[in-house]
Amino acid sequence: MAKRRRQAWRLMILGLLLYLGLSGTGMAVEITVTADRDPVPIDESFNLTFSADESPDDEPDFTPLNRDFRVLGQSRNSQISMVDGKLSRTLEWTVSVIAKHAGTLTVPSIAFGADRSKSATVTVTDRAVQGQARSGGDDALLIEVDVAPENPYVQAQAIYTVRVLYRTNLGRARLSPLEVPDALVQQLGDKRNFSTERHGNTYAATEIRYAIFPQKSGTLRIPPLTLDAEVQAGGRGGMIPFFGRPAKTVSLQSEPVELQVRPAPAAFSGKHWLPAESVTLEETLSPDTAEVEAGQPLTRTLTLKARGATVGVLPELSSAGLPAEIRSYPDQPALDEQRQGSGLFSTRQEKTALIPDKPGRYALPAIEVPWWNIATEKMEVARLPERVIEVGAGAARRVQPVPTAVPSMPAEPGSTAPASVHPEAAEPAMAASPVWFWLSIVLAVGWLITAGLWWRSTLRAHEEPAKKTPENGRPSDRQCMRELKEACAANDPERTRRALLDWAALRWPDHEASLEGIASHSEGELKTAVQALGRALYGHPREAWKGELLWAAIVTTDLGKARQENRGLPELASLHPAAKATP
Incomplete structure (x- = not known):
């Protein structure tokens, strides 16, 4: 009996809960909206308050307000009060807005999930602000x-x-x-x-x-x-x-x-349009000496400065026209913009390592940068005149003369130095002693036999490594890679250059390898690493060089080996004299 009563109570409670749930879903929550001021000037903010006595279906979407109002911010709060012994709760959403135009504006109905607020109107007065x-x-x-x-x-x-x-x-x-x-x-x-x-x-x-x-x-x-x-x-x-x-x-x-x-004027005849308040072009050489030696690196720094221009309109400073006897290694340009109170001040700096191969008198060509003066509205040209450098032969290697026989001098009385023997006196002595004659012949024959045996052993020693090297006398691929790896690990740029040239010569035996040629036919990390090696060798001042990047690029890059086997390799530009292996 008690069990039946418990089941009946459960059914009654479940039915009541279902009734309350269904009745709740069928009744929409009433949401009202009010303005804290009406009318309101067009240039002043006011608040729209959305109120509800119950929790709505979801959070509000105030996007429709953007049509006639600019939303500055929003907040939410809840209030609980007791009236006549009954507890009531009020939810409020406050939105701060400014009207976009004057007139009687409609506050649209705002969706709170399945529930919606009522619409309202607010009067916005037109007052000329004028800033x-x-x-x-x-x-x-x-x-x-x-x-x-x-x-x-x-x-x-x-x-x-x-x-x-x-x-x-x-x-x-x-x-x-x-x-x-x-x-x-x-x-x-x-x-x-x-x-x-x-x-x-x-x-x-x-x-x-x-x-x-x-x-x-x-x-x-x-x-x-x-x-x-x-x-x-x-x-x-x-x-x-x-x-x-x-x-x-x-x-x-x-x-x-x-x-x-205004567009660029027709009076401007330059290749690159450069409007500015002022433009200067500067040049420095390091070392700044009257004469350099052949093979000695010379750093040329060109600096272009412009006031009232972005760095993006500063043109590249061309190094074209250099003599063929001078090799050039340009560095990455340094770009800078300074935001000063009077405007933008931009700088482009380019450094190039120049290496003259032969002695002589060479001219670095003049450089001109046309620009448009926005103050005078006239075309002007920033110029660097032609610069002449003297290249000397360099320090020649001194050859030690072969010492000649010094005539023997007669000894002074009492000297302990042995007296010199004249050939004329030696011949009678040799003739007077036949034992010494035959002994000399035996010793000479023994010396010849010893020399022959030594020559034969040396020949065999040279024949052994010859069997291990290619017929062209160059080191094998394994030897090249081992030498290149060791040179890079030692951070030795000169040793690495020789090993890299041997590595390239092994892959392209019909072409003379050079750093410039390797870089011009490479791309990505290998090209960057080879250029960095060139700057470390020939830049001034010398920069510290790390070989790990070059070795990583060599390992991960196939520098056209497949292209050589299938369709040949274009000829590499000659940059250095033919490299000879150093012992």
Whole structure:
């Protein structure tokens, strides 16, 4: 009996729960929306509050508000109260917005999952702001912008300045980023803070400068910047803090600006368009001596500086026209941009190692960089004149003379030095002693036999390694790789150069190998590693070199061996004299 009662109670509770669940799903939660101010000026923020007595189906999606309003932020809170002994709970979502235009605007229905809020209307009054916000009838907050020049050339610099002026307490001020389509924009340094006067009033000012580089000619529109800031609702507060007084968020927009961008003028005849305020071209040689020796590396440094231009428009400084007797090893260019208060300052520096092969008098060709002066609107040319270098023969190796026979001098009386024997005196002595004659013959024959045996053993010793080496006398592939590995591990650039040339000569026996030729027919890590080896050998000053990168590139790269076997290898450019193996 008790068991039946328990089952009945369970069925009643289950039915009640199902009824409550079904009735709950069938009833939508009522969600209302109110505005904290109505009407509201177009340039001031206000709050929309969405309220519900029960938890809605899901979190709200406020995306529809973006049509007529700009959402500044949102928050959520809940309140529990007791009225007439009954406990009630209220959920609120507060959204801070600013109207995008004036008029009677509709707050659309917002989805809370399956539940939706009611729609509402708010009146937004039209007040011409013109870059200023008024608080209590005063111009307490201003925003100013200006740009110069207003008709720049394409890729030339224009300075855009924005100033925020205020004589009220500000809180949480936010300035939108400057984004200009079809232009490069860079902020110049940090913001500046100072004091200034407008209409007889003193303002604190914050100034930010930007460099704008239009990328195409025609009309370029710079959109307005938006400033959102919290100010005191009770008017201007001077330098006194808020002290708990209510604050409101004010939004200001700067005036949009239009630039008339001009194309490159027809009067500019240069190959690369370079508009700037100033351009300089400098050259240094290291070592800076009147004469260098053949084979001695000489570092030539070219530096191009431009004010009011990006580093991307600085042209490559050509080294074409060098004499054939001078080899060149260019380094990677060093690029630099400095954001100064007056604009951008760009630098391009190129270093090249020059190695003269023969003595003589050589001329480094002149270099010219045409550019357009945006101040005078005239074409100018930055020039480096032709430079002549004297190359000497270098220190010749001194050959030690073969010592000649010194005539013997008669000994002084009392000297212990043996007297010299004259040939004329020796012949009678030899003739007078036949024993010495035959003994000399026996010794001579023995010496000849010993020399013959020594020659035969030496010949056999040379024949053994000859059987192990190829017919062309060059080391085997295994020997080349072992020598190259050891040279790279020892970080010895000169030893590595010889081993690398032997390695290349073994793969291309019909062509003369050189570092420049290997680099020109390589790619990726191997090309970079070979160029680094050349700079370590011939750069000035000498750089520390590590061989691990070259060895890794050799191991992981097949430098055209298959191409040689199938379709031949193009001839490598000659860079060095034919390398001879050093013992």
